[in-house]
Amino acid sequence: MRLTAVIDQLVEERGLDKDVLDTIICDGMLAAYQKKYPDLPLRARHDKKSDDVAIEVEKAVVTTVKDPEVEVSARKARHIDETVSAGDTIWVPFDGTIGRIEILRAKQVIANQIRKIEAAVVYDEFKEKEGSVVHGVVHKCERGGIAVKLQETMAFLPKSLMSSSDKCIVGYPIRALLKEVLPEPRNENQLILDRASEQFLLKLFELEIPEVFEKLVEVKKIVRAPGYKTKIVVASNDKNIDPVGTCVGVGGVRIKPILKELGGEKIDVLSWDESPEAMVKNSLKPAVVNKVQIKDGKAYVWVDDDQRSLAIGKMGKNISLASKLNEINIDLVQEEKRDDDQDLQDDEMAFEVDEGQQDE
Numbered sequence: 001m002r003l004t005a006v007i008d009q010l011v012e013e014r015g016l017d018k019d020v021l022d023t024i025i026c027d028g029m030l031a032a033y034q035k036k037y038p039d040l041p042l043r044a045r046h047d048k049k050s051d052d053v054a055i056e057v058e059k060a061v062v063t064t065v066k067d068p069e070v071e072v073s074a075r076k077a078r079h080i081d082e083t084v085s086a087g088d089t090i091w092v093p094f095d096g097t098i099g100r101i102e103i104l105r106a107k108q109v110i111a112n113q114i115r116k117i118e119a120a121v122v123y124d125e126f127k128e129k130e131g132s133v134v135h136g137v138v139h140k141c142e143r144g145g146i147a148v149k150l151q152e153t154m155a156f157l158p159k160s161l162m163s164s165s166d167k168c169i170v171g172y173p174i175r176a177l178l179k180e181v182l183p184e185p186r187n188e189n190q191l192i193l194d195r196a197s198e199q200f201l202l203k204l205f206e207l208e209i210p211e212v213f214e215k216l217v218e219v220k221k222i223v224r225a226p227g228y229k230t231k232i233v234v235a236s237n238d239k240n241i242d243p244v245g246t247c248v249g250v251g252g253v254r255i256k257p258i259l260k261e262l263g264g265e266k267i268d269v270l271s272w273d274e275s276p277e278a279m280v281k282n283s284l285k286p287a288v289v290n291k292v293q294i295k296d297g298k299a300y301v302w303v304d305d306d307q308r309s310l311a312i313g314k315m316g317k318n319i320s321l322a323s324k325l326n327e328i329n330i331d332l333v334q335e336e337k338r339d340d341d342q343d344l345q346d347d348e349m350a351f352e353v354d355e356g357q358q359d360e
Contacts, residue, residue: 016117022046024117028110029053032102033094040069042094057094061086119184122153126191130181133203134193141168148174148193155191163196164227165263175261177203198222201230204258209247217243220272223324225317227265231283231325235272244269280330283322287311299330308332 010021030044033055040057047054059072063086072092077084084090136155140147145158146168157166157176179194194200201222211217212234220233234243247269248255255267270282277292280299287310291302303311311332312319323330 010114016114016121020117021114024110024113026053027113028106028108029055031109032098032106033096035105036098036102037096040094040096043091055094055096056091057096058089058091061088061090116184119190122190123181123183126150126153126178126181129178131199131203132178133175133200133207134178136174136176136193138168138170138172138174141170146174148176150191153191154189155193156189157193157195161192161194161196162226163263163265165265166195166227167263175204176200196224196226198224198230201232201258201262204261205232205247208257209254211241211246216241217246221325223321225321227263228314228317229266229268229321230262231268231270231321233270233272233279233283233325244271276326276328280322280326280328283325284311284319284330287318294328297328299326299328300333301330302333 008018010016011018026044026046030042033042033044043056043058045054045056046052057069059070059077061074061077061084062071063074065071065073072090074084074086077088077090077092080092081090134150134155136148136150138146139149139154145156145160145162146166148155148157155176155178157174161179176193176195177197177200178191179197180192182190182192184190201224202219205219206213209217212219216236216238218235218237220235222230222232224230232247234247236243236246246254255269259265259267268283268285270279270285273279273282276294276299280292280294280301281289284301284303287303287307289301289303289307289311293300301311310318313321319330319332
């Protein structure tokens with residue numbers, strides 16, 4: 001295959017610049033020859049006539065040649081350039097050959113240079129999108145995560161940045177936060193996605209709820225246990241707007257697309273309150289809290305026995321998220337209640353005392 005055909009194929013397959021590819025291929029061939037002939041002044045160029053890479057060596061023009069590797073006679077030199085004379089230098093075709101090892105070297109240099117250019121193109125295209133939600137299609141399920149195709153570019157969603165509810169189904173559409181755009185691929189991955197962070201959830205709220213995007217409703221804080229539950233605190237910057245109602249929507253119409261995106265992860269939307277006690281109480285929803293007391297950097301909370309499991313949550317995650325949200329340790333206080341037998345005994349004792357006093 002001629003050089004032009006190779007360049008045209010790469011341009012079509014990878015969308016790279018022709019002139020840049022021309023230079024890369026010449027540089028790769030030059031590297032191969034330099035590996036075998038390190039002491040010679042060589043150069044490589046695209047010979048348009050032969051449509052091939054021409055390797056040339058620089059030689060001194062002399063009357064009598066003593067070292068043919070670096071010298072050329074004036075008579076031969078004038079066949080290339082009629083204006084040269086003894087004492088000048090001239091580039092002449094190099095007739096040395098290279099073997100399999102040098103050819104592999106050329107391929108390696110060319111491949112590395114093409115990868116660098118492709119990485120630069122991807123970086124320039126996606127750097128401005130870093131921190132935003134991108135749309136893609138699941139391309140491949142891998143041991144370490146999911147390969148996602150963003151139009152014609154591959155991205156990677158690591159398992160460590162996935163929710164426990166995320167599933168890998170090839171061909172399935174997926175949205176994720178573009179967490180990081182690397183200048184060059186790391187472990188073959190240059191675009192790193194994220195679906196487990198609070199930032200991803202915030203961006204979903206901004207996409208689905210115009211008031212959040214416009215800052216009419218402000219998201220104060222988000223804490224997540226990905227795949228299980230999220231607690232998000234919102235406040236209104238407009239007295240006519242109910243922040244919780246705005247985020248949830250009538251019949252949950254606004255929150256449902258977000259819940260669907262998160263695969264059923266529960267979301268508690270809480271209203272911001274200046275009172276730390278009120279915030280602790282709100283953050284333990286769906287449990288009903290009777291009393292909150294903050295003392296010595298700890299929040300003591302009283303709930304009825306039937307609300308205790310709700311306050312704690314599955315594997316303790318509800319109370320853990322509430323503690324994280326308020327940045328304080330929460331301690332559920334055990335209510336001290338007398339049982340019916342004890343109440344009856346107390347009543348009988350009170351009756352006996354009353355009778356004794358009457359007898360006297």
